[in-house]
Amino acid sequence: xxxxxxxxxxxxxxxxxxxxxxxxxxxxxxxxxxxxxxxxxxxxxxxxxxxxxxxxxxxxxxxxxxxxxxxxxxxxxxxxxxxxxxxxxxxxxxxxxxxxxxxxxxxxxxxxxxxxxxxxxxxxxxxxxxxxxxxxxxxxxxxxxxxxxxxxxxxxxxxxxxxxxxxxxxxxxxxxxxxxxxxxxxxxxxxxxxxxxxxxxxxxxxxxxxxxxxxxxxxxxxxxxxxxxxx
Amino acid sequence: xxxxxxxxxxxxxxxxxxxxxxxxxxxxxxxxxxxxxxxxxxxxxxxxxxxxxxxxxxxxxxxxxxxxxxxxxxxxxxxxxxxxxxxxxxxxxxxxxxxxxxxxxxxxxxxxxxxxxxxxxxxxxxxxxxxxxxxxxxxxxxxxxxxxxxxxxxxxxxxxxxxxxxxxxxxxxxxxxxxxxxxxxxxxxxxxxxxxxxxxxxxxxxxxxxxxxxxxxxxxxxxxxxxxxxxxxxxxxxxxxxxxxxxxxxxxxxxxxxxxxxxxxxxxxxxxxxxxxxxxxxxxxxxxxxxxxxxxxxxxxxxxxxxxxxxxxxxxxxxxxxxxxxxxxxxxxxxxxxxxxxxxxxxxxxxxxxxxxxxxxxxxxxxxxxxxxxxxxxxxxxxxxxxxxxxxxxxxxxxxxxxxxxxxxxxxxxxxxxxxxxxxxxxxxxxxxxxxxxxxxxxxxxxxxxxxxxxxxxxxxxxxxxxxxxxxxxxxxxxxxxxxxxxxxxxxxxxxxxxxxxxxxxxxxxxxxxxxxxxx
Numbered sequence: 001x002x003x004x005x006x007x008x009x010x011x012x013x014x015x016x017x018x019x020x021x022x023x024x025x026x027x028x029x030x031x032x033x034x035x036x037x038x039x040x041x042x043x044x045x046x047x048x049x050x051x052x053x054x055x056x057x058x059x060x061x062x063x064x065x066x067x068x069x070x071x072x073x074x075x076x077x078x079x080x081x082x083x084x085x086x087x088x089x090x091x092x093x094x095x096x097x098x099x100x101x102x103x104x105x106x107x108x109x110x111x112x113x114x115x116x117x118x119x120x121x122x123x124x125x126x127x128x129x130x131x132x133x134x135x136x137x138x139x140x141x142x143x144x145x146x147x148x149x150x151x152x153x154x155x156x157x158x159x160x161x162x163x164x165x166x167x168x169x170x171x172x173x174x175x176x177x178x179x180x181x182x183x184x185x186x187x188x189x190x191x192x193x194x195x196x197x198x199x200x201x202x203x204x205x206x207x208x209x210x211x212x213x214x215x216x217x218x219x220x221x222x223x224x225x226x227x228x229x230x231x
Numbered sequence: 232x233x234x235x236x237x238x239x240x241x242x243x244x245x246x247x248x249x250x251x252x253x254x255x256x257x258x259x260x261x262x263x264x265x266x267x268x269x270x271x272x273x274x275x276x277x278x279x280x281x282x283x284x285x286x287x288x289x290x291x292x293x294x295x296x297x298x299x300x301x302x303x304x305x306x307x308x309x310x311x312x313x314x315x316x317x318x319x320x321x322x323x324x325x326x327x328x329x330x331x332x333x334x335x336x337x338x339x340x341x342x343x344x345x346x347x348x349x350x351x352x353x354x355x356x357x358x359x360x361x362x363x364x365x366x367x368x369x370x371x372x373x374x375x376x377x378x379x380x381x382x383x384x385x386x387x388x389x390x391x392x393x394x395x396x397x398x399x400x401x402x403x404x405x406x407x408x409x410x411x412x413x414x415x416x417x418x419x420x421x422x423x424x425x426x427x428x429x430x431x432x433x434x435x436x437x438x439x440x441x442x443x444x445x446x447x448x449x450x451x452x453x454x455x456x457x458x459x460x461x462x463x464x465x466x467x468x469x470x471x472x473x474x475x476x477x478x479x480x481x482x483x484x485x486x487x488x489x490x491x492x493x494x495x496x497x498x499x500x501x502x503x504x505x506x507x508x509x510x511x512x513x514x515x516x517x518x519x520x521x522x523x524x525x526x527x528x529x530x531x532x533x534x535x536x537x538x539x540x541x542x543x544x545x546x547x548x549x550x551x552x553x554x555x556x557x558x559x560x561x562x563x564x565x566x567x568x569x570x571x572x573x574x575x576x577x578x579x580x581x582x583x584x585x586x587x588x589x590x591x592x593x594x595x596x597x598x599x600x601x602x603x604x605x606x607x608x609x610x611x612x613x614x615x616x617x618x619x620x621x622x623x624x625x626x627x628x629x630x631x632x633x634x635x636x637x638x639x640x641x642x643x644x645x646x647x648x649x650x651x652x653x654x655x656x657x658x659x660x661x662x663x664x665x666x667x668x669x670x671x672x673x674x675x676x677x678x679x680x681x682x683x684x685x686x687x688x689x690x691x692x693x694x695x696x697x698x699x700x701x702x703x704x705x706x707x708x709x710x711x712x713x714x715x716x717x718x719x720x721x722x723x724x725x726x727x728x729x730x731x732x733x734x735x736x737x738x739x740x741x742x743x744x745x746x747x748x749x750x751x
Contacts (some may be wrong), residue, residue: 048684049724053658054751065577079659079749082608086658092613094584105584112580114573161434163421170723182694183719
């Protein structure tokens with residue numbers, strides 16, 4: 001699970017008075033996480049927006065292998081997984097013919113406690129994906145302790161058994177300290193619209209450093225740039 | 232099977248046996264008779280005669296071309312089908328099958344019954360067989376061709392009356408022997424060996440042929456594997472035609488196979504469930520596993536779907552479950568102490584996924600030494616890939632219990648320098664780069680705006696180009712270099728686009744633009 005994400009702007013007034021810690025990091029924003037591994041659902045607000053992948057990968061522990069399931073439409077529409085861009089190569093990729101196969105593969109994976117996480121991408125609103133299917137995944141995930149992420153591309157948020165439901169969109173990236181015209185560290189609009197055990201919310205979070213860690217962003221951009229240049 | 236070609240023809244053509252038909256092959260001097268029906272044989276035609284000679288005797292002969300390839304294919308099918316009696320079967324010559332039935336006879340109630348069973352089943356296929364059972368393969372061949380029957384111990388006595396041609400000598404040698412008055416094997420045995428070996432040398436070694444027939448010299452089955460694969464067989468009294476037959480057989484075969492695997496300290500990597508049908512055809516369902524296994528539940532789960540898919544057609548009357556590929560597996564497996572790494576659990580997951588979805592759908596990344604993004608992200612089947620837990624370990628999994636602990640890692644190629652991996656490469660790559668319309672200030676300059684799938688993206692930030700040259704040693708000389716740009720549009724979405732070629736590189740017209748990846 002992610003230790004921290006940086007908060008650029010959020011609900012309430014926290015963004016305005018982020019305090020500087022001695023080491024130059026800003027206040028850490030703690031990801032509202034479920035108390036135990038469970039099924040989380042993640043919606044890409046726009047199907048051609050790959051931003052959710054960074055947000056998700058930052059939360060995945062890569063010590064153990066990862067099972068990544070994509071259905072055929074997801075591959076056609078938004079591309080196949082590209083290992084050189086991932087923090088870990090320790091993964092099993094499954095190309096499923098349709099949503100039914102994808103859900104079956106996910107369920108098989110979720111039952112296996114030797115995996116660090118199961119990520120499944122489904123395109124649209126397939127018929128096979130109903131409340132029962134998500135409920136089964138959630139129960140299996142809680143029983144085995146393997147977190148499961150159901151990624152919905154171009155789908156609508158209908159009835160689901162997922163314990164946490166996110167809606168993720170890319171946000172303009174942070175300023176790049178080395179090149180003002182270049183994209184910097186990515187940032188996202190993350191909306192938690194249903195969660196068990198934690199209040200929903202809407203945040204703008206950023207991700208920086210060349211590792212898949214989430215570090216706090218300073219409130220003042222120029223100060224942050226100074227730190228990044230130094231680092 | 233002395234009449235295989237003609238019987239096969241008669242079965243395929245559905246012709247009554249009283250047609251005087253001969254099958255011919257092309258000889259050096261015109262067509263030569265290859266096989267004859269009974270009616271044709273009565274009229275004086277015999278295999279080996281020229282068609283013109285036979286026609287002179289009876290002009291009414293019907294000549295058809297023979298099909299030796301088809302006969303060979305049938306023989307190969309029969310070889311597999313004969314696996315019901317013995318695991319070791321091979322084709323001997325062009326008309327004989329050789330079965331190693333050592334220790335098999337009692338399963339069928341004695342060799343007599345076995346021979347009868349074989350005769351009956353081949354007769355059901357419309358094939359005549361001549362069966363001989365003998366302690367040596369050469370003696371069995373001799374008897375099958377000249378005097379079918381069962382020979383127990385005294386080979387010499389049994390073979391003594393047979394013609395020397397039964398030793399499978401070439402025709403020239405047989406003729407020489409006949410001229411010398413040595414017509415039967417018995418008379419040949421009486422001649423001193425030294426004299427024989429002096430007279431006949433090299434290819435026409437009579438002594439060696441004699442030794443083989445009499446068991447003085449070993450003649451192993453050439454196709455015999457060093458050790459027969461673990462297998463379990465089940466024969467049914469009546470052919471089973473109901474669809475669940477194979478599944479029910481599987482339930483009974485798995486414990487038997489697991490017992491054998493346990494005794495031999497093996498674990499299965501490839502398993503085949505073979506159903507033998509009454510009409511002489513076989514149905515096979517195969518599965519593979521990522522690590523050797525002999526756990527009944529797991530094997531049952533893997534094979535269940537395959538068993539259900541076997542079509543009984545006219546009915547199965549025998550099943551064999553066979554581990555075609557087995558590897559060493561220590562005795563101290565079972566689930567009392569689960570390996571902390573969970574390696575076995577993972578391998579089982581891979582097995583299950585692969586069996587259902589196919590080996591091409593379940594894959595693991597494979598490092599590839601290339602700068603071209605689509606080549607750099609290679610994939611390999613998860614089933615054959617090295618250990619899931621120690622990524623980068625290239626050597627094939629070694630058997631035994633010490634796997635992964637004391638095993639030294641052999642040389643593995645150095646991976647490409649990792650240049651801040653994860654940030655400058657997208658997380659997702661389109662299988663095929665898609666053409667986009669790009670607006671730019673100058674052809675060499677940065678892109679300003681692009682249109683992908685009918686949506687306009689204004690480029691607010693851009694980084695690049697990163698130039699990737701074509702691999703001239705692989706690609707045609709007309710392939711163009713690519714300039715990759717990381718771009719971010721007004722909504723903050725990040726894409727990886729490239730321009731193929733530059734103006735004036737002499738490899739085509741204006742450069743075209745493509746989108747290749749999406750950043751997270």
